[in-house]
Amino acid sequence: MADQFSFDIVSEVDMQELKNALDQAVKEIKQRFDFKDSKTEILLKEKEKELVVVSDDEYKLAAVQEIIKAKCVKRGVSLRAFTHGSIEPALSGTVRQISKIQSGLASDKAKEIAKSIKESKLKVQAQIQGEQVRILGKSKDELQGAIAFLRGKDFGIDIRFTNYR
CATH class of the missing domain: 3.30.70.860 (Alpha-Beta Plaits)
Structure with missing residues (x-):
């Protein structure tokens, strides 16, 4: 002994669980009526450990963040693992928020x-x-x-x- x-x-963060949560969030966004014809996009940059969320305006961006949070909680991904950056203007009138994913x-x-x-x-x-x-x-x-x-x-x-x- x-x-x-x-x-x-x-x-x-378990990256596979995070990917699954983001896939579920994308499916929900595509089905929701209030996101119809919107330029909402969720992008996971694994190497840089970043999550980029782009949407039409700040209200839709906040709604997307809430969907992501709900899916992450269901999949067992801690919300403390994200450090959210500020909301900044992006191309063609959209807004973007970059969140750092904690590693180490x-x-x-x-x-x-x-x-x-x-x-x-x-x-x-x-x-x-x-x-x-x-x-x-x-x-x-x-x-x-x-x-x-x-x-x-x-x-x-x-x-x-x-x-x-």
């Missing part, structure tokens, strides 16, 4: 998570490893306690627990 157990804290923990958030683990007085250790934080402990019960503690805290980002062993 191993003398140390661990898990990783990461912040990433920023160093300040990783430090904040590690600091809160140390302050919690749990018998676990936190190590920052690039864009993730590894939590080490002598028993799985201690790790379960650390997971419960972290779920109760609000870091303002979407965090997931992986590599539990």
Whole structure:
């Protein structure tokens, strides 16, 4: 039996679930009467980790964002994974909004998570490893306690627990 157990804290979006949610949103937009003959478009740029939404005006853009949010919640994609940019004018009288998709923990958030683990007085250790934080402990019960503690805290980002062993 191993003398140390661990898990990783990461912040990433399941891109396949996001694609499925966006496909469902596109289907709903095509069926809705209020979007008939509109120039509404949803574009996912995977490499740049961006979601671009284009529509006729700000009201339709807000409606499209609500549809996307509803579909993401149904598919289990956290809404905290998106950082929405400002609404800007685009070609031929349309408006565009670019949303950044969160990928990896920023160093300040990783430090904040590690600091809160140390302050919690749990018998676990936190190590920052690039864009993730590894939590080490002598028993799985201690790790379960650390997971419960972290779920109760609000870091303002979407965090997931992986590599539990």
